[in-house]
Amino acid sequence: MTALASGCPSGLSPASEPSFAQDPSAFVVERDGKRSLDILVRGASCGGCLAKIENAVGRMPGVAVARLNLSTGRLRVEWVGPLQPKSVIEAIARLGYDASAFEPAESDLAGAKIERRLFAALVVAGVATTAVMFLSEPVWFGSDLADETRAILRWLSALVAVPAAAFAGQPFFRSALASVRRRRLNMDVPISLAVILALGLSIFETITNGRHAFFDAAVMLLFFLLIGRVLDARLRRQAYSAANALVAMQSATATRLLSDGVAEVVRASDVRTGDRLLVASGERLAVDVEVLEGSSEVDLRLVTGEVEPVSTFPGKVLHAGAINLSASLTVRALSRADQSLMADVARLLEAGEQKKSSYRKLADKAAEAYVPQVHAMAALGFVGWLVLGASPAQAAYIAITVLIITCPCALALAAPLVQVVAAGTLFRKGIYLTSGDALERLATVDHVIFDKTGTLTLGDPVLRQESLRPGLLYDAARLARASHHPYSRAIARLAGAGPVADAVKEYPGQGVSGRINGRMARLGSASFVGVAPGAGSELWYAVEGESPEVMHFDDVIRVDARETVARLKRMGMEVELLSGDSSARVKHAAAAAGIIAWRAEATPLSKARRLEDLQASGLKVLMVGDGLNDAAALAGAHASIAPGGAVDVSRLASDCVFAGDSLSAVTEIVEVARSARARMRENFGFAAIYNLVAVPIALVGWVTPLIAAIAMSASSAVVTLNALRLARRNLNREGGSA
């Protein structure tokens, strides 16, 4: 290898450890003899990474295009000839980046399309606003304008504003229509009404050569609102694909055995019920399966939360997320409905999702309070002026100006802008919000439940090093390097790279044997070396003719787990540990993290039930978990967070996914969510005050286009600046801690 530093040359992200490299050939698209592959690259964060990766891949034989999109972390490779796609993945992995083939999800493509459409709407509204403001300026200030000239300027404004609003307003019109059909009111209803009525009134005034036209107000309103929408859509799509990327690394493919014994690599999504699959050791199951042949051990940490590997035999059912450890297995793919656990989880998930969708957003609540009041005011103005003897046209003018000036602008921007700033702050810290109203729910939690394995702990066992004979580690590592067993991996990781023993043989469920310096050595369970078993979490090492030696392992908690728990408590929250693992281990982890309340051996059902009980008593529970057994609880909780290594189901059921080993992300999320909620409330408060001042002005009939334009810009600016305070707060904190 070259002397290039591994990973990001700017040190912006740590280099990744090489892991099980999947064969991406199932993802290769072939067209006109040209083959292409989309690869997700993790850890690329600067121009140096870009050059490193593109140069390395670009130099491979036959490669015509190697282009990395730094914003999304996607590398597109196109080549002709016999290049093995797996070698591309391996080349990137050698540079110190995680790489895996992927196929853009349908929803992802749809999201990109929506975003592009919103962006086009924003630009059209922006250009139209500028143009109409230029045309309006003489009307605002030119008191000596000839009627003819003014009429021409207005017709020109109409020529620009009407088509622009018809195009740029569509996202709002559609959403308003859908909302009205469901007999609900959202913020898009008053927005659409204000835009359409403003344009209608302005055309009427232009035809009748009346006093005021509001073409500028209509397009300006759309422009401001679209800024918020575009930022929101962009950030949400980025967060969504980043969260997906965290797990795209694993189990994207499966090896299918054909009837003639030939093995082919297929995408996990192409596996059909009844397919015979070959699961190599070290591979993570992509689907639920029944074991047909072979005996091995599987790691169920992501499925049940048990740290200790479990042995398998023909007939045993394994769930997606289980990692095969010692020997390859032949399995049969099951459909999801085939087993009770998955069916239970699916039912609970559905129930949780329904509960969540009934949550009403702050913004919708505000809209429902605001819309009837403002519309009543407008109606009052109309009737009042008729009674006072104004013509219907004059009265209608008053009513419409009320709707324009109470402009939903400040109100409609109040929540989304805060959301964008908060989500952006979290995104830069590797925390991805995956649902729109997550922040509001996260801000109100008062009880936190942690899962143990993989959440509170790192999930990987660590060798206890005190009282370890010097040299034992080195010897044991020569056997351990040949095994995927978590304990072996812990030894190998600690010992670093080095030689492997000769004639290594792995005995599923027992251990590894091999020849070291001409003598037979064994590494494995107590019975494997012929001694009485100890207290568990141990591995024995024995050399021919010598007495066996024991090594102990701990399921260590994340470095900052204790600090995070303490901080959550200081924030006024109850903390609880709920795990599927054994009592002894859960108790130990709870003590280490400073958690008093804990429950062990929980099933998916009992986890979900515990959550229901807590929520029934009025608590708002935040669930933090990663396993399949947590999925139902994650979906049912008031708010939920999953670490990046979580199984797909759990990640999808969560509001938020965080990357990295630090548990402080949890407090970070809650803190940002709380201040976001405070900013939102301030913004709504400001919008209310603004309307209290604006409505009387409109009712008296003093509103001119100039006043409308100023009021609209000023109120939008105030809520925007207030939302930006959120970013500044976080910036200050970062500066302080650095």
Next chain:
Amino acid sequence: MNAFLLMLPTVIVLAMTGLAAFVWALRSGQFEDPKGDSARILNDDDRPG
């Protein structure tokens, strides 16, 4: 008034040109990777072709 007659078509043509340029840029993917593009310009490209 004459000034209007000259300016109007000019302005409309200019605006349409700008809009068309934007639509082209959007369609050809120039807004897809702002982060990468800003980094790419600083990289030496000493590979031929």
